[in-house]
Structures are given as structure tokens and as C-alpha cells.
Amino acid sequence: MRLPTELLASTSEKKLELNIQQLQSILISYADMIVAHHNLFTKSYTENLQLEEVYKSTLSNIEHILSFIEKQYKQYFNLNQKVPDNYLLISRSNIKASLKKLKAHFISEGLDNNFIQIILYPYLRLLNNTNVTYTYRDLIYIKKLLAYQQEILSASSQNLKDQLIESLFYFNCNSKRFYPFYVNMLSAEIEAEQSVQQKIIIISRHLKLINQFQQKPGYSFNPKAISVREQVSIWLEEELIFVEKQMKTNQLFSIPHQPTTVDDDGINVSFTVKELAMFAQLMMESGIIYNKSKIYVAQKIVAVFRTKENHIQPHSLSQKMYLKEEHTLNSIKNYLIKMINHINKIEEEE
Incomplete structure (x- = not known):
């Protein structure tokens, strides 16, 4: 198959590209017009076999020309x-x-x-x-x-x-469906880990894998949107920053855990964590403890006291100071009554 010499006569690369694309546009318009006419007058075509044959032959020739242009002049094909x-x-x-x-x-x-x-x-x-x-x-x-x-x-x-x-x-299937599906899959894997350090390892591994994925040049489901690889990479980087901050926060408020024994360096108390938190809160509210910062008080308490639960985190203890559960309040009352009864007993002995 050869295209008209007039079409290829131009020595200008830009002119040649324009000619090819104009021909492409005209052929597509003709093909659509022929199909539209056939759909509009279907009965006439089916009743006239010769007309139907002309229709099929014309469409076939147009498609062959377009395929030829696409293959032989692909650098100009629009x-x-x-x-x-x-x-x-x-x-x-x-x-x-x-x-x-x-x-x-x-x-x-x-x-x-x-x-x-x-x-x-x-x-x-x-x-x-x-x-x-x-x-x-x-x-x-x-x-x-x-x-x-x-x-x-x-x-x-x-x-x-x-x-x-x-x-x-x-x-680069950057559709609105694949990205959330893949991110949810990653999120489930990350959240399944209890250890912050292990979460960081998983995120870092996936970040490395994503950045190593190859991407076919010039191919994209949605050319106007950023690539799915870039979207996932950004999400992983943000997740990594969040988890690293979480780890630093935990390190800031954590006290190395020591098993509670009678000979432990800490002071063993029969309080639960909630009871200890409430007792500290009552002392702060009644002016026995002058410090205003709950987290500071919690850090000092955790450094000294050991409760029934054995392991206390300062942040957890300070948060529980805000809880005023009836069961905890009744427990504190019982402890205070017990202390008052003991004071009365001492006074009677004197």
C-alpha cells in the first residue's frame, strides 16, 4: 500500500506530521459517517446485498489504510x-x-x-x-x-x-479502584504487627519494592493523574513518618519494664492502674500534690510504684486520671475508710 506522493512530498517534518494526522482525522470521520448511515438505514442495506457489500468493503479499506499509517508512520500517528x-x-x-x-x-x-x-x-x-x-x-x-x-x-x-x-x-493502572485496594492491603499487613519497629521494617521493605517496580513508558490508565507507583510511594513515606513519630513518643514516655517482686527496687502497691491514677488525681485536685502536669506526675509515679498489673506506661496512667468510674471511686473510698479506721485504732492505743 502506498499513500499519495503529494502527501509525502513535503520536506518539512512538521508539515508531514500535519498531513498524516489530517488524513487520519478525515478517514476516521468518513468511517463514522458510513457506520452512522448504515445504522440509520439498516433495512435498505439488508435488502440490497450489493449495497451491503460496498459498505463492508469501504469500511475495511479505511481500516486498512489507518492500520497502515499507524504502523508505517507511527511517529506521526495521533x-x-x-x-x-x-x-x-x-x-x-x-x-x-x-x-x-x-x-x-x-x-x-x-x-x-x-x-x-x-x-x-x-x-x-x-x-x-x-x-x-x-x-x-x-x-x-x-x-x-x-x-x-x-x-x-x-x-x-x-x-x-x-x-x-x-x-x-x-x-500504571492509576484508577480510583486499584490504589485504595493496594493501600488497604498494605495497611492491613502493617496494622497486624504489634511492634513499632516491625511496622517500620515492613513499610521500608514495601517502599523499596514499590520504587523498584518498573513502569512502561507512555502507558497510563489515566494520563492526567500521577502514577500509581508515586501515589503508593507517597502514602508509604507518610506512614513511615507517622510510625517513626509514634516510636519516638513511646520512647519518650516509656520506662524500662522490671518484673515486680517483693525485692524489687520499686514500691509495690495493691492498687490497680486505674486506682493509682485516680488516687494521684485526687491528691492533685485536693492540693496534696502541687505539680500541675499530669504526665510529669505520671512519669514520677511509674518510676517508683508497681501495681497489680505490673507494667505501667506514663501516658496510659495520665490518661486514666481523667476517668472517674464508679467502681474505681468506690475502691478508693474503701482504701480511705481503711486508712481512717487504722488512724482511729492508733489514737485509741495512745
Whole structure:
């Protein structure tokens, strides 16, 4: 196939690009007009086989020319130009057939339904949103992603879910569905750890993995949004800052734990932590303790006293000073009554 020599005669690179893209635009417009006319007068076409044949032949020739331009002059081909309606219709049909096999394979591999919907979302969006204008760039993205994931399935990998996730990063699937799904998955893994140090290790490991993920140049589900790799990386960095601050706060208020024994350096009391906190609060409110800072008082108490619960944190103790539970108040009353009775007994002995 050869394009008219007049079209390629220009020695200017910019002029040649403009000519190619104008031809591309005209051919797409003609193709859409022919399809629209066929849809409007369907009965006339079905009753006239020769007319129907002309219709099919004309569309086929236009699509061949567009395919030729796309391959031979791809540096000039406008990927942001809309896809001809008929070509999009055929592409949807092919993708739908492939999608059915893809979903069946995912189910047979035991992937959960929520994850399957995340994987299928880019394809379903193309199939279901029939009123949206799709460009060559959109269609190429979907076809390349589909081919890549089909290749993953054919390899029968043991780490199918991980490879599918990596494929979404590779093709920058920055949809509003994949990002929250992946972040929630990371968050669940981080929150499952009790140790702050272990949380930092997990976040750092994922941050390293995310930054090492490759991304295919020029491919993006949403070209106007930042890449999903960048979004997740920002989230992990913010999470790391938060957890590190949490660790510093814990270190600031924590006192090394020593097992409580009779011979312990601390003073052993029969109070619970809540009772000790309430007793300290009452002494502060009644003016027995002059210090105004609850956290300061809590730090000093924790450094000396050992309760029934054995392990006390200053921050926890200071927070419990605000609690005024009836059960705790009654316990404190009983202790005070016991002390008063003991004072009365001493007075009687004198």
C-alpha cells in the first residue's frame, strides 16, 4: 500500500506530521459517517446485498489504510485521535471474548472476587461505558495490558496475584479502584504487627519494592493523574513518618519494664492502674500534690510504684486520671475508710 506522493512530498517534518494526522482525522470521520448511515438505514442495506457489500468493503479499506499509517508512520500517528466507531465495536467484541476466559482462569486459581474486579476494571470500563469517546491511546493501553496479563497466565506462575499486581504497576493502572485496594492491603499487613519497629521494617521493605517496580513508558490508565507507583510511594513515606513519630513518643514516655517482686527496687502497691491514677488525681485536685502536669506526675509515679498489673506506661496512667468510674471511686473510698479506721485504732492505743 502506498499513500499519495503529494502527501509525502513535503520536506518539512512538521508539515508531514500535519498531513498524516489530517488524513487520519478525515478517514476516521468518513468511517463514522458510513457506520452512522448504515445504522440509520439498516433495512435498505439488508435488502440490497450489493449495497451491503460496498459498505463492508469501504469500511475495511479505511481500516486498512489507518492500520497502515499507524504502523508505517507511527511517529506521526495521533494516538489522541478517537477510534472509529466500527473499529471500537470490533475491538470490544474481541476483548469481551478474551475477558470471559481471563475471569474463568482467575476463579480457577482461587483469586478472591474483590481482587478479580480490580483486575478486570480497565476492561469492563471500556466495554460498559459506550457513551464515552475512546482514543487510540486508550485502546492500545487496554490491548497491551490484556496481552501482558494473558502471558502471565500462560506461564502458570505460583505467584499469580503478585505478578498481576506488578502488571498494574507496570502499566500504571492509576484508577480510583486499584490504589485504595493496594493501600488497604498494605495497611492491613502493617496494622497486624504489634511492634513499632516491625511496622517500620515492613513499610521500608514495601517502599523499596514499590520504587523498584518498573513502569512502561507512555502507558497510563489515566494520563492526567500521577502514577500509581508515586501515589503508593507517597502514602508509604507518610506512614513511615507517622510510625517513626509514634516510636519516638513511646520512647519518650516509656520506662524500662522490671518484673515486680517483693525485692524489687520499686514500691509495690495493691492498687490497680486505674486506682493509682485516680488516687494521684485526687491528691492533685485536693492540693496534696502541687505539680500541675499530669504526665510529669505520671512519669514520677511509674518510676517508683508497681501495681497489680505490673507494667505501667506514663501516658496510659495520665490518661486514666481523667476517668472517674464508679467502681474505681468506690475502691478508693474503701482504701480511705481503711486508712481512717487504722488512724482511729492508733489514737485509741495512745
